[in-house]
Structures are given as structure tokens and as C-alpha cells.
Amino acid sequence: MEIIRLNNYSFMYPKATVNAVDSMDLSIQKSQFVLVCGQSGCGKTTLLRNLKKEIAPHGKSSGEIYYNGTLLADLDAKESASKIGFVRQNPDNQIVTDTVWHELAFGLENLGLPTPVIRRRVAETAHFFGINAWFESDVFSLSGGQKQMLNLAAVMAMQPKLIILDEPTAQLDPIAAKEFLTVLRRINQELGTTVILSEHRLEDVLSLSDKVLLMKDGASEFFGSPKQLIENMAEQPNHVFGKALPSASRISLALGEKTSVPVSVREGRAWLKSLANGTNFDEAEQTITSEKKAPVLQTSDVWFRYDESFVLRNFSVVVNSGQMMSIVGGNASGKTTALSVMAGLLEPVRGTVKLNGKRLSKYKKHEIYKNNIAKLEQNPKTMFACDTVLADLVEASDNEDKRREIIAQLGLSGLLEKHPYDISGGEQQKVALGKLLLMEPKILLLDEPTKGIDVYAKDELAEILKHRCTLGDAVVIVTHDVEFAAEHSDECAMIFNGEVMCRDKARDFFAGNMFYTTSANRISRDIIPKAITPKDVIDACKEKQLFLK
Amino acid sequence: MQRKATILKIVQPITIVLCAALLVAMAMLDVQQTALLSLAVVILAMVPYFLRFERLRPKPRDIVPIVVLSVIAALGRALFTFAPNIQPVTAIVIISGVVFGSQAGFLTGALSALASNMVMGQGPWTPWQMLAWGLIGYVAGVLSSTIVFKKNVFLLIYGFIASFAFGLIMNVWNVYGFVENASWQAYLVSIAASSYFDLIHAISTVVFLGLIAIPWRKKLLRIKQKYGMDDIGQESQSTSRHSV
Amino acid sequence: MKHIFHLYYPAVVFLYIMAALIFSMITLNPVCIIISFLAASGYSIYLNGVKSYLKTLRFVAVMFVIISIINPLFNHNGVTILFYMFDNPITLEACLFGMASGGMLACIFIWFTCYNKLMTNEKFLHLFGKAMPTIALMLSMILRLVPTTRYKIKCITNAGKAMGIQAETRRKRIAHGVRASSILLSWTMEDSIETAESMNARGYGVAKRTSFTAFKWSPHDIITGVIITALVGAVIYMMIVPFNTYVYYPTAGGELIAPIGIVGYVLYAILLCFPLLLELRETIKWR
16 A cells, blocks of 8 residues: 655745756555665755645645645645654754653644543553653753654654654764664554655664665655665665665675675674685784874863762873864763863863963963864854854954865855855854864864764765864864764774773774774674774775675 | 634723723722732733734744744843843843734733743732733834834834833832832832833843844844744735645 | 642642732731731741742841831821821821731742742643643743753853853953854744744644643542632631721721631631641651
8 A cells, every 4th residue: 555655746946946856756655664865955855844744845846745545735634744743853943842741742732632532642652662751851851862752752642654754863872863763663563654764874774674765866866675775786886875875785885795785784794704704814004103293182180070970080181283083972971071171161170171281271261262272062053143154254254365265175165145044954064164164273173073964974074174184283073973983083082971981093992892883893893803994894805805706 | 713813903902901090090999909909900901912812823933933032031031130120021022023023022022021930930020021021012013014113223212112111010010019009109209219220121121122132133034034924913915825 | 849739730739829829918917917927938948948938038028127117108097196207197007007018018929939839830831721722832832942042052152162252351242142142043043943843743723722731630639629719718708807807097906816816817827828737647647
């Protein structure tokens, strides 16, 4: 049975010249788990929103969308609201009321259901999602992962037949993201609810899906099973989307596998084992960089607390110029606080922060942030004060040459006349970074810079940051994103319970970790020592002449 | 539904006049227990506004700006507790009325008062503040449809006057709440006593309007346009819009 | 701190606290004022702690003194003239009346500290949610946004600081405040549009909204409600006749301690101390 059918559907935004969704034909069966992917701006979000008429964007459309055989436009309002659920990226903004139980009941109240029915449904839903423990909590006290779970639960309380999710895990840390996907899978399998999910982090989600829709420029480029998708990719080795595939698939595709491409870490490990077949890989040679880097920012024995309990305990790191350092760690490990202390925004209770050998407290405030330290907050929206991107950049610096240079460096020229709120998350990130770079800092501190941006934007960001490093700047990022940290940073530190537990060269760091490591490392552990990125694995195998022809 | 809402629109100003008359009558007839009665009258005066808003069946996009502005106003008020009577509420309420119409103006005013007192503690003064700020927002909304408010100067003047009007209303409470026999004399004394604070309030309102609220007007109008929001209760014609 | 009324149905709690507030507002009988003051103080200390109560008391005492002084200055009713001030007679009756109204207002203020603790926002929303569902929802949204927005303000200030935006002079500080406020407005407004869409997506406005509540009437609530109502009825009767026998003008006096009056005072005290008595019973039960 079909639940969604698109007949030659096109959609164009007002004032646009090209279709955001272009002659799409699509058929989605009941109880399927469908993954929608594609580069930012490919029309994923527009397509998904067109499937839910309450939040369909303004614009011109042609062709038809059917839900369960009924034209979507003719669908009864109550039916449409309850049978099609929608969850979006930002966990915070979707929550309407102040308490968890009220939020669960919100949709049911809208449908005009009597209290006993609501009471029952709310209880049932809370039970299924395991939110009994925080049922009476204030929404504000929840973590991001809990908030997103609440959003999903609030939609599920209305008992939809179809749920549409637009990058629901983009703002979550990896553990919360996995938990969210696990619940989503349960909903799909145990309740038979159809799921349409868009994601850019395919590592965990590809193996869950029945069908994958790959979009490009508003059109469907591919629609089929994940297996077919990967086989399809095998035929086009230079396809841009290749980068977004799970590590296991990337490794095996690069090594010439065409037919049984692994998707999950587990499959990848088995595949690699049979390929390696007992080959002895030597310890990768350490290219010891003898050039001594100068420490520019140094914390020693820093303690900090907001209330009774200490958030940072004996936090000590050294940041060198020309290097990118990643600080990784779980939720509430003190990462963000550590960054704020390093930026001089918080005064440590005990211990010192030294900038260029001089204590931070000895500096005048404006000296710290003038050509010295700059910090990028998690949310770039904290930095947009003006009505156009250009005006915002001018606010940071009125030196035109400098501005032109940064605009070129970050590729912002197409955005200048736009309002900062009308551009994508990745673009906002770049503009905010541009504002910071215009202050000509020597030390860049970034809080979760890869949150919510896709692989391509991440690569671009990495390039920009690496370029800064070659100019001699020091870059410190605080992140959940181990893949990014492994691939791009020179040095990694893990913070746990407010303390730096280990600090090492990125390679040694991840190779030494068992749980907190990259997928590529999980796949190749025990087979290839110290391989932490897909590239490491591929290079090591190629060196040993291990690849399929 | 719509008819009732229209009737309520006419009822709103009438109730205000009636309630004012009632308050005066209370004073003239030497009624006892004025504190309680006057509170009841004030609450009564707000009923038509709230009811009309309910009847209009506001859409989420009509609701959220009011909520957001009320929250910002309440937090702004909490931010300036150290300096009595310097607060941005009046300015924000005025801008809300100007941009989103008289109904939104009233609601922003009333909810700002209620919300800020949820933070700072409710008291018998809450309904009075709700009414006073509500009316400031309401009148701002009414005036916004006239040409007068096109010029920012008039907005500033209105802010100045409105702040004093706020003082006048709160002084009614001071008289009925604290003085045994309400009389013109007591009211005038009360006004005289509070005039210094009212002046500070008025000046702060003008400053906040000039610095913050007027630049906000542009931003709010952009958002209003971008998301196709209407003035609620202005009998808009754009019912054909399919989305929100 | 959890108190017994925490568990009761909001209407019962509202009935009690409104009775306490309204009765305190309408009676000037000195014994009633004293009873109300003691009951309010006791309950306020129980709910808010001694520290918080003393703070309230300090404020209330100042107010009491001011009103006690102001009334005789403006009111010259009464026959017992104490002395003349600016050619105006200051009467004993007006002084007493001033003290009575000062005491009454003090009671109201203290009762309000109890009200703030008892009528949690959740209870308040439940009571008015049915009559005005939209307004109630908006209040709930406001409660949700207050902490979120406060957090946003913090983020914006931090971002500004780390960009080298420092408040050194007063003029600069104002400029930065203006800048921060404008960022805050755009940010919260744009975010709230997403909230509006989330409301639409979940069917806001498709049907007549019902108001769900986690509160449920239990037999216990009904019994308590009936008892409070009965007490309220009795006290209303007392308010109309026996308590009113005390007058301030022209001469202060009246039957303060008539037999029926004493019964009335006891009932009044029971009503006002009702939750405290419930707490007492609970404590005994669990010991």
C-alpha cells in the first residue's frame, strides 16, 4: 500500500527562478523507513515540508501529492494534523509549553480530545519513550537529546501513520543521536509507522533504512535500497555524495569492492579482515615534527565552579601556535566551560590562564580580544546584529581590503546582500567565523563548530581552519564530532569530569581509545594499527597491494 | 464567532469608560472596602479584551510575537529592578501595538505585567499594571492606523504621555488601596507624590523608544512581512492564504 | 519545599487562598485583623521560611507605620481630638482606623507571599485554561520562554565580549546594550516562528481546543472543598453581623467579645489555619 505518492511534483519559491523541487515522482509504501539525503540546498527540506500541508512553504506548485490515495490538499485538517507528524532540526524551537506533560498533551488538546483520552495517551506515550522519570520536569531543565525525544514523543502521542523528520539529530551529540535513531527504529518496526527521515550523518542511519532517496538540485537522482545506492556509487567513484557514505562503505569502495559493499562497522570489520587475510601491517611510521611550536595559550591547574560542585578540576592544556587542537568529551564534561575560561570570559577560582606567557588577568579586557583571542559561540545567531551579511562584516571591521580578503577566503561573496537569517546554517557559521577573522585573532576558539552542518560544509570549515594554522594561528575546537577531530586536528585532548584525562597527537589519541574513537578506527582496530580515518585505512591497504581489481 | 468578536470590539472602550465611572462613583458614594471592589472593577475592565482575543481564534503566528515581546519586556523589567521606574516595558508594549495592532498591543501589555510579576512576585497591584500597560498598547495600536505614528517624533511624544498615564492609573490603585476615603484631594496628593517617579518613567520610556524600540520596529516589520503575519482583529482580507 | 496543598486540586487551593485574601480585605474588626495577621505569618513562615518572612515583614512594617500616620493627617472624623496640626484636628479614631487599615494591608501582603507559593503557575493555568484557553496557552509559552531567553541573553553577551565588544565607558555600554537587544529580538523572533509552525503542524486551531490537566478531583479534594466552603459560609455570616458591631466613627468601640463573636473568631481562625492544621495532622500521622 502506498502512503505517499508524488506525481510530477514541482515547487518554486516566490521570487526564485528555478524549481526547489523539480518534477518529482515518488512512491513510498506503508511502514517503510525512507532516508532522504543530498547536499545542503538540494531541496530536501522543501520536499519534506511540502508533504505536511500545515507548514508547506509559500510558493508555486504543480503536480500532485497524495496521502493514502487522497490529494494532500483535500485532506481533512484534523486528519492531516494527526496522521502526519513532523519533527525538525532544532530541539528547542519546536517545544511550545513549559512542562513535559503539557507538551505531550499539546497536540491532543488541539484535536479537542477529552481529558480521559489524553490522560491515557500521554501515559502510554511517556511509557514507550521512557520519559516517566522526567515527566513532570520543566522543559528548560532537559538536555538537547531529551528535548528532541520529547518532540518525537509529542508527535507520536497523536498516533500518526507517517512521521517526517528533517535532520532531527543534527543538533545532538553522537550518543543522544544514536539513542534517538534507536527509538525511531522501534517506532518503525514495532508500531509500523512510516518514517521519512532526512539526514546528513549517514554513518548510523543508512543501515536502518529500507529506501534511500538521493536528491540533487531539487530532483530525484536516485531512489532505491541502500545496497543499490552503494552499488550505484561504486560505478561513479567521483560522485560528490561518496564522501557522505559510512566509513565502511567508503573504505571498501575505494579499495575496489563492487558487489558486497559493507555498510555498518561490523560488516566493515568482517570485510576488512577477509581482505587483509592475516597480512601483517607495520606500525605506521611516525613523522616526528621536530619543529618546536611556541605555546601561546596555557592553562595550568584551573578550577572553576558555578555553584557548589566544580565543573573544571585541575584543567591544564597548552595551545601551540600553528596547530589545531580538539577538546573532545561527553555532555556536561566541562568542555564549553573550559573554552570560556580559556577565552577569559570566566574567571577561574584557582589556577592561571596565560596568554603569551602573561597571565590573562593582567591584560586589559580589550587587549585580550584585540588581535589575540576570538571565540566562536555555538550558535552563530548570537553574532548577527545587522540586516545584511555585508553590514555585519562591516561591523567587525571597516577596513575594506581586509574584508575583501576574508570574503574571498571564506567564499562569502554570494551572500553579502542577504539577511543573515535567510541563509543556511553552514553559511551562517561561515559568516560568523568571518566576523571573528576580521578581528585578526591569533588564537581561535570554536565551540562545536560542526554542529548541524553537512560534510561538505565541514570540509570547507576544515580548510579554512587549516589555512589559519598555516598562517601561524592557533585553533582550539571543542567538539563531539570525533570524526572531524580525528581527520583534521593535530592534537586531541579528552576532558572528563572537568579534567583533561589524556592529551596526545590525534592519531595516538584515537588509536589508544576503545570507545571514544572513529568508525574507521573501530573497523580497522586489531588489523591495521593506528589507522583512524578512512584515508589511513585505504592508504595502508594500498601500500600492501591489498585491493580488489 | 466573528460577529461576537466585532461586538466585543465596540464593548471594549465602553467597558473602560464604565469602569472608570464606577470607580469615580465609588469615591463619591463613600463606598467602604474600596480596595477589593476596585480590584474587581479593574479585572472586569479587562474581560472584553481577553474574550475578544479568544473569539478571534488567533493563529500561532499572531500569538508568538506577543509572547516573545512579553517575555523580553518582562526580562527587561527584571534587569532594571535596581533602578525603580526605569524599565523598557512601556516602550516595548507601545512598539508591539504599533507593529501588530491594538489587540496585540493590549495583550502584550497585560501579559508583560503578569509575566514579570510571575518572576518578581504577584500582588494586588498586578491587575492594575496589566490594565495600565494593556491600555497603553491598545491605544498605540489604535493610533498606529492613523498617519500620526508614521513620524517617530510622535511615537516619542506618545511614549512620554503614556508613561504619565500609567502613573495616573496606578495612582488610582494607590488611593483605593491605601487611603480610607478616596477623594480628589487624596488622588491629587498621590499624583504629586509620585510625579518624580513618573517623570523618570517617562524619560526612560522615551530613551528606550528612541534607542531600542524604534529600530526594532524595522526588524519586526521585516519579520511580519517575511512570514506573512496580519494585525490580529483588523478584519484582514487575506483569508485565502493557505499557510498559517 | 513540599507542602500539603501541593497535592490538592487547584480549585480547592484557590478557594482557600482567595477566601483568606478577600476576608482580610473586607474586615476592619481588630480581632479579625490580628487573627489574619497571625495565621498569614504562620503560614508564610511555613511556606517560605523565616528569612523570607522577615524580609516581607520589614517591608510590611514600614507600610503599616506610614499608613497609620497618614490617615489621621487626612481624615478628621471622630470625636476624640488628640491635638491640632496645621489647624487640623488629629483624632484618636482616625489614628485607630489608620492602624486598622495598615494592619489589613499588611495581612494582604503577607497572604500574597503565600499565594505566590501556593498558586503555582501550573495551578493557575489549570484554573483559567478552560475559560481562556488561548491566554492560558500563551502564559505557558511565556513560562517556557523566560529561562530560554535569559540563556540567550547570556550567550549574546558572551559572544560580544569575545569579539572584543567591551563596556568601558557608559556610552559604549549603552551602545552594546542596544546592539545586544537587537540581536536578541531577531533571534527570539525567528526562533518563535519555528514554534508557531510546530503548533500548526500539531493541529493548533483545527478543532475546539480542550484543556488537559494532570490534576484530578479525588474524594479527598471534595471533602476538603466542602469543609472550606462551609467555613467560608459561616464566616460570611459573621462578617455581615457580629464582626461589624465594631465601628471606628464617631467613637471607636463596640462589642468585640460577644459570645457569638467568639464562635466567629474561632471559625475564622480555623478557616485561615486550615492548611496548617492539615499539615499538623499529617505530621502526627507519620510520626
